[in-house]
Amino acid sequence: MRSKTHVHTKINGEERDFLCEPRQSLLEVLRDTLNMTGTKEGCNDGNCGSCTVTLDGRIVTSCLVLGVEAEGREITTIEGIARGNDLHPIQKAFLENAALQCGICTPGFIVATKALLDKEPDPSEERIRFFLANNLCRCTGYDKIIQAVQQAAKEMQA
Amino acid sequence: MKWFDYQAPTTLANTLALFDSHPGAYLLAGGTDLLVQLRAGRKQTDLVLDIKHVAELNEISFDVADGLTLGAAVSCAQTYENAAVKTHHPSLAEVASIIGGIQIQGRASIGGNLCNAAPSADAIPLLIALSAKCRVASSKGERQIAVEDFCIAPGKNAMLPGEILVSLHLPAPKKGSGASYLRFTPRNEMDIAVAGVGASIVLEGGVFKHARIALASVAPRPLFVPVAGDSLIGKPVNVESIEAAAELAKGAATPITDMRGTVEYRRHLCAVLTKRALEAAVKQAQEAK
Ligand SMILES: Cc1cc2nc3c(=O)[nH]c(=O)nc-3n(C[C@H](O)[C@H](O)[C@H](O)COP(=O)(O)OP(=O)(O)OC[C@H]3O[C@@H](n4cnc5c(N)ncnc54)[C@H](O)[C@@H]3O)c2cc1C
Ligand code: FES
Ligand code: FES
Numbered sequence: 001m002r003s004k005t006h007v008h009t010k011i012n013g014e015e016r017d018f019l020c021e022p023r024q025s026l027l028e029v030l031r032d033t034l035n036m037t038g039t040k041e042g043c044n045d046g047n048c049g050s051c052t053v054t055l056d057g058r059i060v061t062s063c064l065v066l067g068v069e070a071e072g073r074e075i076t077t078i079e080g081i082a083r084g085n086d087l088h089p090i091q092k093a094f095l096e097n098a099a100l101q102c103g104i105c106t107p108g109f110i111v112a113t114k115a116l117l118d119k120e121p122d123p124s125e126e127r128i129r130f131f132l133a134n135n136l137c138r139c140t141g142y143d144k145i146i147q148a149v150q151q152a153a154k155e156m157q158a
Numbered sequence: 159m160k161w162f163d164y165q166a167p168t169t170l171a172n173t174l175a176l177f178d179s180h181p182g183a184y185l186l187a188g189g190t191d192l193l194v195q196l197r198a199g200r201k202q203t204d205l206v207l208d209i210k211h212v213a214e215l216n217e218i219s220f221d222v223a224d225g226l227t228l229g230a231a232v233s234c235a236q237t238y239e240n241a242a243v244k245t246h247h248p249s250l251a252e253v254a255s256i257i258g259g260i261q262i263q264g265r266a267s268i269g270g271n272l273c274n275a276a277p278s279a280d281a282i283p284l285l286i287a288l289s290a291k292c293r294v295a296s297s298k299g300e301r302q303i304a305v306e307d308f309c310i311a312p313g314k315n316a317m318l319p320g321e322i323l324v325s326l327h328l329p330a331p332k333k334g335s336g337a338s339y340l341r342f343t344p345r346n347e348m349d350i351a352v353a354g355v356g357a358s359i360v361l362e363g364g365v366f367k368h369a370r371i372a373l374a375s376v377a378p379r380p381l382f383v384p385v386a387g388d389s390l391i392g393k394p395v396n397v398e399s400i401e402a403a404a405e406l407a408k409g410a411a412t413p414i415t416d417m418r419g420t421v422e423y424r425r426h427l428c429a430v431l432t433k434r435a436l437e438a439a440v441k442q443a444q445e446a447k
Contacts, residue, residue, distance in 0.1 A: 002161060005164065021161065022161075022162055022163055022164035022206065023159040023160065023161055023162055023196075025193070044197065045194050045197070045198075046190055046194060046258070046261070046262060047348070049259070049261055052261055055264070058235065058264035059260055059261050059264060060261050060264050060265050061261045061262070061265075063193075064188075064189050064190055064193050064194070064262075064265060065189065065265070066164065066186075066189070066193070066206075066208075068164045068166075069166075069189075069208065069210075071166075112260070112261070115260075130346075130347060131260055132259075133259040133260075133346075133347040133348050134258065134259025134260055134261040134262060134348060135259075
């Protein structure tokens with residue numbers, strides 16, 4: 001038997017240990033090993049952004065990160081965005097602007113949007129569109145998503 | 159993905175020793191090419207060596223005598239956020255910011271872009287234009303490869319078994335220099351170049367003193383076109399000299415027709431993009447004064 005590797009990380013602020021095969025992506029580990037199914041799989045090759053999480057503060061596509069690479073690092077997933085039972089302003093803005101239909105792309109968009117607004121509270125529309133270029137949506141259309149981001153930006157500054 | 163083992167050595171010596179004893183291993187920098195290829199079955203291996211914990215591969219430093227040292231595993235985001243890169247090589251910061259989207263840039267390295275040796279790789283024509291040198295090491299020793307000699311065929315580079323890319327070295331820009339990389343893609347971001355052009359120039363008294371031009375996506379490897387750059391040397395900065403160089407770049411291109419564009423279209427793009435890249439480089443050189 002080939003042995004699994006023990007990995008120690010911090011996920012959404014909590015210390016987490018897991019066992020994984022070196023070939024498993026961080027996305028597979030999150031969904032299949034840790035049962036954190038908020039993070040979605042779309043393309044599995046880095047293009048769609050639905051698997052976006054932060055790794056030591058930077059957004060990455062978790063389908064292109066190995067689970068073993070998470071050793072000693074900090075991860076934030078969509079499950080870590082809400083503040084207890086209260087939705088984060090970005091989540092509220094997506095709901096209020098009907099910025100989702102099937103919702104597969106939504107966790108990725110929200111994690112990426114938070115990374116943007118945490119660093120740049122008042123981005124231009126062009127900046128928002130460029131920053132979110134690695135996130136694809138097949139149903140909603142981007143205008144509503146951009147409006148949601150703009151509303152969230154306003155509310156987070158207030 | 160098929161089963162493989164994973165190791166993350168923390169010193170260059172250990173990395174080289176491991177790579178020497180496992181010739182079939184693949185090195186993992188950002189994994190944005192490697193993991194895609196392993197998953198698709200285009201590459202197979204028993205061992206993945208994560209090189210991101212080796213100090214030499216993470217170095218990013220600048221001094222006037224040695225120029226810029228860019229460790230092979232430094233990510234695109236670390237590259238464009240670096241103050242020295244922004245000041246001394248703004249064109250490198252620019253190219254790092256067009257590779258993929260933000261998620262890709264947090265992982266993908268310039269070194270990996272080069273090692274993967276795709277004819278369409280965006281960073282390589284600029285590195286060629288900027289006269290970058292590759293520091294390559296194996297357990298037997300070190301050597302330097304000029305970046306224009308590094309890629310030899312689609313997906314193939316000039317390194318021998320056991321050799322790894324440690325860092326890239328870009329000479330400090332001379333007074334009056336400017337550089338630019340421009341690509342044409344149907345979508346503004348997150349797309350593969352139909353054609354791309356890197357250009358670097360040095361001006362002195364309104365005359366080209368030095369010029370290098372290289373092309374992406376129009377040959378089996380990133381294409382250095384010395385005749386195009388050389389044609390400018392000693393010529394005044396004007397439309398005629400720039401258009402003549404652009405025609406020479408177009409003449410050197412040997413593209414193929416595929417879903418992204420035809421031979422004719424790509425050759426036309428070479429001329430247009432060379433002209434614009436030279437104009438952008440000239441503007442940068444003139445504004446720096
Ligand atoms: C969604 C998406 C969008 C992309 N967009 C672009 C784009 O716009 N432009 C573009 O040019 N590319 C693009 N790419 C391709 C890719 O991101 C780049 O080529 C990237 O720079 C590769 O760097 P990496 O660190 O991820 O390399 P890795 O995948 O880690 O490595 C690439 C190859 O080089 C080898 N290698 C890595 N480091 C070394 C070393 N130090 N010594 C020896 N061998 C080494 C690896 O074993 C592997 O074979 C995109 C990829 C994706 C998934
Ligand atoms: S599933 Fe990771 S980018 Fe699409
Ligand atoms: S809501 Fe369905 S993909 Fe975006």
